[in-house]
Amino acid sequence: MAVATSARRCLSAALLAGAALFGTAAAAPAASAETPTPTADAPAPTEAGTSFRTATVIRPGQQATAQASTGDYLYWQFPADAGQGATVDATVELPGADARHGESTWQLDVYDGLRRRQACRYGMQTRTAAADADTVELSCTLRTVRADAEPWSNDPLPGAYYVRLTTLHTASADAGLPVEAAVTATTTDAGSAQDVDGSPAAPLVQGSAARPEPDGGWSSGWWSARWLWTAAGAVLAALAGIAGYRATAGRGRPPHVPPSV
Amino acid sequence: MIIRWRLAAAVCGLLVTLTGGIAPATASADGPATAGTSAETSKDAPKVDLVLDVSGSMRARDIDGQSRMSAAKQAFNEVLDAVPQEVRLGIRTLGAEYRGDDRKVGCKDTRALYPVGPVDRTEAKTAVATLTPTGWTPIGPALLKAADDLEGGDGARRIVLISDGEDTCQPLDPCEVAREIAAKGIHVTVDTLGLVPDAKTRTQLSCIAEATGGTYTSVQHKDELSGRVKQLVHRTVEPAVTPVPAKGTDSCERAPQLKPGLYTDRETFGEHRFYRVDVRPGQELRASVSIAADRAVNDDYGVQLRASTLRGREIVRGEATGDGRTDVLSTGLRYPKADDGGVAEDADGEPVPETVCLRVSNAFSAPASVKTEPGLPVELSVAVVDGPDAGADAAFLGLGHGWWFLIALTLIGLLAGVLWGWISRWRVTVWRTH
Structure with missing residues (x-):
């Protein structure tokens, strides 16, 4: 009888723990996906950098704007941590159609902290604006940032990501005309299915005066929702083990028999 | 009985602690606490030289019904009011004095109207007010002098050139002058503004800026x-x-030894340049290189950064290719040096660092009309950090994920339980038969 009681007790405790865990697990991605903004009162940057060295830091979720001339190379940088997916959206407000002489092609490039160009999984990176268009919208969704990658690969690693916005082609008479650019970098949690082993000792941040860092700092690399899955698996296995045992073990040794026999 | 109960309780307790105890252990910061700026930033006051074209054509009244000159004067007044305290500002004119037709004299006509230094707003404004559109447009000589004005200190240096016309002092091409100034390695940036520019002016001013x-x-x-x-x-x-300026060489043996930092160099089309960096076991070398296309280049181009051993074995490389208009083309590489314990030690018991050769090469090309000297600007960033924790498994610490994983564990648990039950029933039977 005591075994049954203890098993029941254990079951309920495990279920409680499991429920608590899944509760956390369900809540965790939701919380990190909306990129908490504890210092949200910091105003969004209104200037862009002109090179990797001077790239302006933007916080994920913040819309940075800049006044520029057609042909300028505009640089921003934002932090992306392991397990995050990042999307960069840019909007360029073109000069009035009466001032322009032809169509123009705009391009958004994203580079990692080592200035390696990063592939866009999807999103229109290059777009040609008609001569009478008012705005151009560009977008780039990066691959999930991995905690570790082989040195020979070009996989995105935790660190700074540079955004470069510029015009590729324009009617030569349109060079230097004023434009307004707005850029937003959004980071989302990619989920524990993407969590890989290993971690870099330091994020890839170098060669620039500013050092971007996510709100709350870089992750230590010790947490993953995989802990929850594994723990839940262990609980289920234990419960299934107890159930299997009870189903096959029978009544066991009669209680009146001393254990020494 | 008691033993079994204790065992069950222990397993149960373990599971509950295991599952409940992990949840709060969320990530904590281990990077630098502030998103501030690094210590390498320069301390000296930034310097700006405004170079204003005061040539005769500035009389044209085509900026909002005003003459170009008065628009420029008004703009200067507003700029002088808004100059940040720490900026050392100077104003230089070109074509402000000589009215004659002698090209030689006209092309020397550039003057520091207000010397680069702390700004006295009243004085500077008075000086600007005296200007009247007069002479030639010696952009090249004015740029050279402006670069001299900015000499000294290691703060940011910028020339802002405001002009409404082409340089009238050929054959000294102001675009070449600008490239020479850039090649001096004193980090002067020239920003150009064209007032109602025609096609030729636009091309020339764009070239200077580029x-x-x-x-x-x-x-x-x-x-x-x-x-x-x-x-x-x-x-x-x-x-x-x-x-910091560095001078790469054509072979690794004679290459300069670089410490972590940011370096500049120049590399002509198709040239290879070598640098050396020391990496200790357990450290990771990170290098990135940007080569700027500071002149007209052909449409398709590439950059390669290659790390090799002293003997020439390639370790890892970074490559980038591109096409179309660009300011720079960059690539980078990481080289984590394994700490396998079996390395030689020097006299102080420190592990002997490995010397890694970094080779920077480019596949830029240019039309025949474009000068190849000085070379393209190279920016090399080198960092050496502690090595990574190389993963031993594809997944995070080898932990599981997903519904299949849960089902598998449950089934295995069930099987184990069933087996254990059978064994214990068999043992009871054995005990009974005895």
Whole structure:
């Protein structure tokens, strides 16, 4: 009888723990996906950098704007941590159609902290604006940032990501005309299915005066929702083990028999 | 009985602690606590030299019904009012004095109207007010002098050139002058503004800007002029890392030894340049290189950064290719040096570092009309950090994930339980038969 009681007790405790865990697990991605903004009162940057060295830091979720001339190379940088997916959206407000002489092609490039160009999984990176268009919208969704990658690969690693916005082609008479650019970098949690082993000792941040860092700092690399899955698996296995045992073990040794026999 | 109960309780307790105890252990920061700026940023005051074209054509009244000159004067007044305290500002004119027709004299006509230094707003404004559109457009000589004006200190340096016409002092091509200034390695950026520019002026001013990593703006309205100049002046105040000049060589044996930092160099088309960096076991070398296309280049190009051992075995490389208009083409590499314990130690018991050769090469090409000297600007960033925790498994610490994983564990648990039950029933049977 005591075994049954203890098993029941254990079951309920495990279920409680499991429920608590899944509760956390369900809540965790939701919380990190909306990129908490504890210092949200910091105003969004209104200037862009002109090179990797001077790239302006933007916080994920913040819309940075800049006044520029057609042909300028505009640089921003934002932090992306392991397990995050990042999307960069840019909007360029073109000069009035009466001032322009032809169509123009705009391009958004994203580079990692080592200035390696990063592939866009999807999103229109290059777009040609008609001569009478008012705005151009560009977008780039990066691959999930991995905690570790082989040195020979070009996989995105935790660190700074540079955004470069510029015009590729324009009617030569349109060079230097004023434009307004707005850029937003959004980071989302990619989920524990993407969590890989290993971690870099330091994020890839170098060669620039500013050092971007996510709100709350870089992750230590010790947490993953995989802990929850594994723990839940262990609980289920234990419960299934107890159930299997009870189903096959029978009544066991009669209680009146001393254990020494 | 008691033993079994204790065992069950222990397993149960373990599970509950295991599952409940992990949840709060969320990530904590281990990077630097502030998102501040690095210590490498320069300390000296930033310097700006405004170079204003005061040639005869500035009399044209086509900026919002005003003459170009009065628009420029008004813009200068606004800019002078908004100059940040720490900026050392100077004003230089070109074509302000000589009215004659002698080209030789006209092409020397450039003067420091207000020397580069702390700004006395009244004095500077008075000086600007005296200007009247007069002479030639010696852009090249004015740029050279402006670069001299900015000498000294290691703060940011910027020339803002405002002009409405082409240089009239050929054959000294102002674009070549700008490239020479950039090649001096004193980090001068030339930003150009064209007042109601024609095609030739536009090409020339764009070329000057491109040669120094600056920007070109075409001005049609008065407020655009003051807004842009203010923006450019403010840019010098932004903290920036100043790269250190380095001179790569054509072989690794004679290559300069680089410490972590930011370096500049020049590399002509198709040239290879070597540098050396020391990496200790357990450290990771990170290098990135940007090569700037500071002149007209052919449409398709590439850059390669290659790390090799002293013997020439390639360790890892970074490659980038591109096409079309660009300011720089960059790539980078990581080389984590394994700490396998079996390394030689020097006299102090420190592990002997490995010397890694970094080779920077480019596949830029240019039309025959383009000068190849000086070479393209190279920016090399080198960092050596602690090595990574190389993963031993594809998944995070080898932990599981997903519904299949849960089902598998449950089934295995069930099987184990069933087996255990059978064994214990068999043992009871054995005990009974005895």
